[in-house]
Amino acid sequence: MATLTRPTPPSSPPGVDPHRRTHPLRVDIARALPLTPAVVLLLVFLAGPIVWCCYAAFTNTALTGAGSGATQFVGLDNFRQAFGSEAFRNSVVLTLVFTVLSAVVGQNLLGLALALLQKRSAKVVRTLVGTAVIGAWVIPEVVAGYVWYAFLSKDGTFNELIAGLGLSQNWLYTLPILAVSLANVWRGTAFSMLVYNAALSEIPQEIEEAAEMDGATGLSRLRYVTIPMIRRTVTTNLMLITLQTLSVFGLIYTMTKGGPGTKSQTLPLYMYEQAFSFSQLGYGTAIALVLLAVGAVFSVVYMRLLREEA
Amino acid sequence: MRRRSFLTAAGLGAGTLFATAACGGESSGSSDSTAVKVAYQQWGSGTIMKDYLSGLKTSYEGANPGKSIELVPIVASENDYYTKLQLMMRSPRTSPDVVYEDTFLINSDITAGYLQPLDSFLGSWDQWDQFQDTAKGAAKAADGKTYGVPDGTDTRALWFNKQLLTQAGLPEAWAPTSWDDILTACREIKGKVPGVTPINIYAGKAAGEAASMQGFEMLFYGTGSTLYDVASDKWNVASPEFRDALTVLKTFYDEKLCPDPEIALDAQISNRVGEEFLPGSTLAIALDGSWMSNNWLETGGAPWPEWSQLMATTPMPTKDGSAPGKISMSGGWTWAMTKNAANADEAWKVISTLTAFENNLKYNIANASVAVRKDVAQDPEYTGSNQTLEFFSSLVPVTQYRPQNTDYPRVSNEIQVAMEAVVTGQASPTEAADAYDEAVKGIVGEEKTATL
Numbered sequence: 001m002a003t004l005t006r007p008t009p010p011s012s013p014p015g016v017d018p019h020r021r022t023h024p025l026r027v028d029i030a031r032a033l034p035l036t037p038a039v040v041l042l043l044v045f046l047a048g049p050i051v052w053c054c055y056a057a058f059t060n061t062a063l064t065g066a067g068s069g070a071t072q073f074v075g076l077d078n079f080r081q082a083f084g085s086e087a088f089r090n091s092v093v094l095t096l097v098f099t100v101l102s103a104v105v106g107q108n109l110l111g112l113a114l115a116l117l118q119k120r121s122a123k124v125v126r127t128l129v130g131t132a133v134i135g136a137w138v139i140p141e142v143v144a145g146y147v148w149y150a151f152l153s154k155d156g157t158f159n160e161l162i163a164g165l166g167l168s169q170n171w172l173y174t175l176p177i178l179a180v181s182l183a184n185v186w187r188g189t190a191f192s193m194l195v196y197n198a199a200l201s202e203i204p205q206e207i208e209e210a211a212e213m214d215g216a217t218g219l220s221r222l223r224y225v226t227i228p229m230i231r232r233t234v235t236t237n238l239m240l241i242t243l244q245t246l247s248v249f250g251l252i253y254t255m256t257k258g259g260p261g262t263k264s265q266t267l268p269l270y271m272y273e274q275a276f277s278f279s280q281l282g283y284g285t286a287i288a289l290v291l292l293a294v295g296a297v298f299s300v301v302y303m304r305l306l307r308e309e310a
Numbered sequence: 311m312r313r314r315s316f317l318t319a320a321g322l323g324a325g326t327l328f329a330t331a332a333c334g335g336e337s338s339g340s341s342d343s344t345a346v347k348v349a350y351q352q353w354g355s356g357t358i359m360k361d362y363l364s365g366l367k368t369s370y371e372g373a374n375p376g377k378s379i380e381l382v383p384i385v386a387s388e389n390d391y392y393t394k395l396q397l398m399m400r401s402p403r404t405s406p407d408v409v410y411e412d413t414f415l416i417n418s419d420i421t422a423g424y425l426q427p428l429d430s431f432l433g434s435w436d437q438w439d440q441f442q443d444t445a446k447g448a449a450k451a452a453d454g455k456t457y458g459v460p461d462g463t464d465t466r467a468l469w470f471n472k473q474l475l476t477q478a479g480l481p482e483a484w485a486p487t488s489w490d491d492i493l494t495a496c497r498e499i500k501g502k503v504p505g506v507t508p509i510n511i512y513a514g515k516a517a518g519e520a521a522s523m524q525g526f527e528m529l530f531y532g533t534g535s536t537l538y539d540v541a542s543d544k545w546n547v548a549s550p551e552f553r554d555a556l557t558v559l560k561t562f563y564d565e566k567l568c569p570d571p572e573i574a575l576d577a578q579i580s581n582r583v584g585e586e587f588l589p590g591s592t593l594a595i596a597l598d599g600s601w602m603s604n605n606w607l608e609t610g611g612a613p614w615p616e617w618s619q620l621m622a623t624t625p626m627p628t629k630d631g632s633a634p635g636k637i638s639m640s641g642g643w644t645w646a647m648t649k650n651a652a653n654a655d656e657a658w659k660v661i662s663t664l665t666a667f668e669n670n671l672k673y674n675i676a677n678a679s680v681a682v683r684k685d686v687a688q689d690p691e692y693t694g695s696n697q698t699l700e701f702f703s704s705l706v707p708v709t710q711y712r713p714q715n716t717d718y719p720r721v722s723n724e725i726q727v728a729m730e731a732v733v734t735g736q737a738s739p740t741e742a743a744d745a746y747d748e749a750v751k752g753i754v755g756e757e758k759t760a761t762l
Contacts, residue, residue, distance in 0.1 A: 063396040064415065065716040068422035081752075154572065173572040259516055260575040261730045276393045278720050279418070 057286040063279035071282075078286035088287070090262055091270040095246065095294065098181055098266050103245035106185035108238060111192020116222070118193075119200055130193075137190030145254025148183040152255075172256050176264035180252045184245060191244075192237055199233035200226070235306040242298045246291060267291045345380035346653070346660045349398065349406035351391040352383035358609075358676050359410075365672075370663055379660060382406050389518075399424040405650035407657040408664075411458055413448040413642050414519075418716040420451040426649050427455035431658045437666065437683075445682035448711065449644045458644025459665045462679030464600045465638040465705040466524055468492075468624050474594040478502040485624050487631040489529070489558050492595075496567040499594050508567045509595040510583050513559060514575040514730035515723070522722040523639050523712065524598055526729055529555040531710045532628040532637040537721070538713035539762050545713075545721065545754050546762040547747040554629065556732050556739035563733040569593075571734050585612035588621070597626065600702035604678050623701050625708075638705040639712065642682070680706065717754050724749040 060067040060074050082088045114133065118126045136144070151157050154170040162168065171179050203226065211221045227234070249268040252258065258265035258273070265273070267287060275284025350359050360383065367379045384394050392415055398404045399419070411419060419425055432438050438446075441460065449458030472482045478499040486492045496508035512525035530537070535551035538544070546552070562568045569587075573579065584605040587593035589612050596602070603621075606614035625636035645664050651657040663669060671686045673679070675695040680702050681687040693700055712718060728746040731737035737745065751759050 062422070063393060063400075064418035064422045064424070066421050068396075068400075068424075085752075170572045173575065257516065257577050259514075259577070260572070261515060261727070261734070261736075277389050278723065279393070279396065 053285045053288060056282050057289050059282045061282040061285075063276075063281055065279065067280070067282065074282070078283045079290075081283065082286060082290065087262055087265075087270065091265050091267045092290075092294070094177055094262075094264065095266040095291075097177055098184070098248075098264075099242055099245045099298070101178075102181035102184035103188070103241045104238065106181065107188045107192045107241050107245075108234075110185060110189045111237070112196050112234075114189065114193045115196035115200055116226075118197065133190045133193055136186055137188070139187070141187070141248075141250040142254050144183065144187045145251045148179070148186070148251075149255045152179050173260055176256050176260060180255055180264050183251055183255060184248060187251065188241060188244065192241060195233060195237045195240075196230070199230040203229050232306065235302050239299055239302050242302075243295050246295050246298075267294070345378040346408060346656050347380045347382050347406040348408045348410075348660060348664075349382040349384055349395060350410040351388070352385050353387055353391070358604075358673075362669075362673050362676060366664065366669055370660070374659075377656065377659075396422070396424065399648050399650065402650040405648050407648060407651040407653070408660050409646050409648055411449075411644050411646045413458075413460070413644060413714070414712055414718065416449050416458055416644060416646065417451060417714050418719070419646075420457050421716050424649055425457045425646050426651070426654070427451075427453075427457055428459065428647060428658070428661070429455050431662070432456060432459075435662060437662070440667070440683045440685050442682050442684060442706070444640075444706065444709070444711075445642070448642055448714075449646065458646035459661055460642055460644045460682045461665050461670060462674050462677065463640050463642035463682050463706070463709075465640055465680055465702045465709050466528055466597070466599050467626055467638060467702065467705060468595055469588070469598055469602055470595045470622055470624065471588065471591060471593070471620055472622050473620055474499065474503055474506055474591060478594075482622070484622075487627050487635065489532070489627070489629050491627065493558075493561065493567070496562070496595070497565070500565070500567060503594070505592065507569050507587065507593045509562065509597065510574075510579075510587065510593055511559065511562055511568055511597050512574070512579065513563070513568075513726075513733045514571075515726045516575045516577045517579050518726070519722060520580050521729055522725045523641065526555060526559070526725050527639050527710075527712065528597055528626050528637060529558060529629075531639065532626065534628070534632065536710075536762060538715055538718070539760075540714075542760070544758055544760040544762065545717075545750050547750055547759040548761045549743075552746070553739050553743045556728060556742055558629075559729060560732045560739055564735075568733070574733065575730065581611070589614040589617070591620075600680055600698065601678055603696060603698055607678075618697055623698055625705060634708045636705070636708055638709040640680075640706070640709040641712070642679075720753050721750055724753070 057078055058073060058075060059071050061071050062068045114129065118129060121129075139147070149172065152171040158171065159168040207225060207229070208221060211225045216224065247268055248266070249272065252264055252266060252269055256264045258269040268291065271284050271287040271291065274280045274287065348363065350363060352360055363381055367381060371378050384391055386394050392412070395409060396419065398406060399409070411425075416425070445460045445463060446456065448460050450456050468486070470484060475484050475495070476482055478495070479502060480495055480498060484495065486495060492509070499506060499508040512521040514521055517525070527537070530551060533551035533554055535546065535549055537546055539546070563571065568574060573582070583593065583596055583598065584602055588596060588602075589606060603617060604610050605612050606617040626638065628635060628637050645661045647654065647657045647661060667683065667685055670681070670683055671689055671692055674681045674686055675692055678696050678699065680699070681692060686692055687703055713721070724746050727749070728742040731742040731745070732739055
């Protein structure tokens with residue numbers, strides 16, 4: 001196997017191309033020329049804001065007040081303030097809970113389960129389920145948020161359904177982070193399902209059949225055959241949905257505005273409040289950088305998992 | 311092959327971007343540069359300001375041939391309005407000339423350098439004397455200069471439903487003289503009129519500034535204390551009165567005299583009080599603003615013609631009735647001129663027209679706001695326009711203003727956090743007040759705090 005997967009690259013000693021050797025620089029410039037406008041635009045509109053964001057995180061830039069008139073470099077003050085703040089730590093914890101609950105567990109497992117079930121189901125069922133799940137995904141974020149607000153609020157549909165059980169309550173008030181996580185699972189599962197659908201269809205029928213002949217049960221086939229074969233897809237999917245979920249704003253803002261109190265105030269909502277309600281742009285961008293770091297940590301973990309199993 | 315198609319795509323993409331960028335540049339350069347740009351907030355179904363400004367634009371342009379006003383409605387809720395306005399004022403290319411500024415944020419914007427002082431114009435304006443002194447001070451900055459002309463104010467008091475109160479055996483002319491009087495009345499209502507919430511006092515972050523101002527500060531300033539002392543530039547921490555106010559709030563919520571926390575902490579609470587609970591007679595008393603009756607006019611969100619017979623008002627008493635016996639909080643808005651105003655003389659002409667007697671009268675009547683011009687306040691057309699205006703104007707002598715300090719918005723948020731912790735039972739009044747003290751020290755710096 002190893003020899004097959006790792007073919008030695010064809011040997012190509014440097015500088016054998018006569019054309020390259022004669023006019024290396026001129027050719028490179030000529031080739032780069034058409035790219036220049038695109039690169040310049042990318043630098044200005046993509047790299048520019050990122051660089052500004054990194055800079056602003058170390059200043060007291062504000063929309064109004066003293067920080068707006070005379071912006072000063074304040075070093076690590078913003079970060080010190082953040083890590084010393086109860087509200088910030090609360091937001092970090094909530095962000096992790098929200099991400100793990102709704103992306104890593106919810107969307108990921110449910111998406112995989114749906115994809116596995118769809119593989120074995122009749123075409124009609126497959127089409128119906130696919131349409132319903134993807135429908136949830138296509139609905140705009142704010143509309144989805146409102147739908148879930150209407151479903152879970154005190155006079156909502158859910159309470160009507162369970163009226164007989166005596167459990168009626170305002171779920172957005174009693175279990176806010178769970179409510180928004182649930183809504184995010186509902187909305188985002190389609191993505192995982194599609195990714196896994198594609199991956200599962202790549203698994204050759206023979207391998208599954210061979211495993212079945214060897215007497216492997218459904219669960220062990222899944223564990224020893226299917227999962228290892230779609231391992232790369234799992235990692236890619238986890239990475240994508242984690243980064244998406246970390247930055248979810250509209251859904252939570254529509255459903256709870258981060259409340260009650262700060263019980264569902266994840267980092268993006270905290271950042272919005274600080275930057276735009278309290279006009280602390282510098283502090284807000286510092287939190288944005290922290291959010292970036294959280295995303296990076298998740299990515300590194302996933303990469304490590306992939307490498308270890310490989 | 312693949313590389314070529316990539317290059318084509320990149321080239322096309324770049325071309326499109328350049329074209330788009332060029333379009334953006336052209337369109338922004340073509341706006342009418344001679345018109346005075348007037349920015350105001352436009353949100354929801356209310357069109358009072360829009361109607362007022364549209365009418366004024368027509369009459370102004372008719373009276374001043376060659377001059378024009380360009381209205382710049384900023385479509386945003388309150389918080390977003392400030393954000394959008396501040397972003398616009400940052401650049402001379404987008405800055406309006408005349409802006410509508412809340413007195414509670416104007417100091418921040420002055421410190422930020424967005425506005426220019428109006429003293430040179432006010433000095434020679436014969437109508438400036440008609441403005442009440444407290445109102446004149448509303449837009450005065452730390453440098454002693456005035457940056458805005460107020461167009462109206464508001465006061466706060468107790469609104470109550472006479473029918474519900476008489477059902478509970480309380481007098482139709484109910485006039486509480488202390489916090490205990492209110493508590494007693496609420497307990498009576500709770501016991502005798504089932505299904506009715508005795509009182510609403512805003513609490514928590516969802517209600518936002520309404521919780522700080524209509525809720526907490528109406529209690530707290532009734533103790534005779536203050537949040538911030540201008541003379542010494544110090545914020546009040548470790549204040550026993552702060553704890554008193556939180557404690558009485560806890561009593562109201564613990565005894566279920568206020569709405570359930572889950573209703574009180576919903577973002578819709580302000581709308582529901584005005585448009586649902588009071589007109590539906592499910593709420594007996596509301597600690598709220600002078601503008602409440604706007605909801606019930608034909609043009610409002612919940613037309614309720616019977617309100618004039620059913621609803622009455624009484625001043626909010628101080629904690630134990632000590633002088634002056636009643637308390638109110640005031641806000642209000644001003645017309646200000648931006649630093650980047652293209653033509654200051656023209657902009658001033660618009661501001662002075664906006665706040666001139668005839669126009670200000672028209673606006674205050676339409677908005678049911680408390681007049682800041684003496685001539686408007688005495689005008690029979692104004693006093694006769696709404697039965698509660700005279701009452702709310704009478705509170706002006708006892709009214710208090712919020713700290714006019716750039717840190718106030720963040721301190722206000724901490725007040726809301728403390729209130730919420732208390733009404734949900736997450737913290738005792740002392741714990742919540744301690745947390746507030748720490749938070750204030752963090753915001754303004756420990757050296758700017760003291761026990762006042």
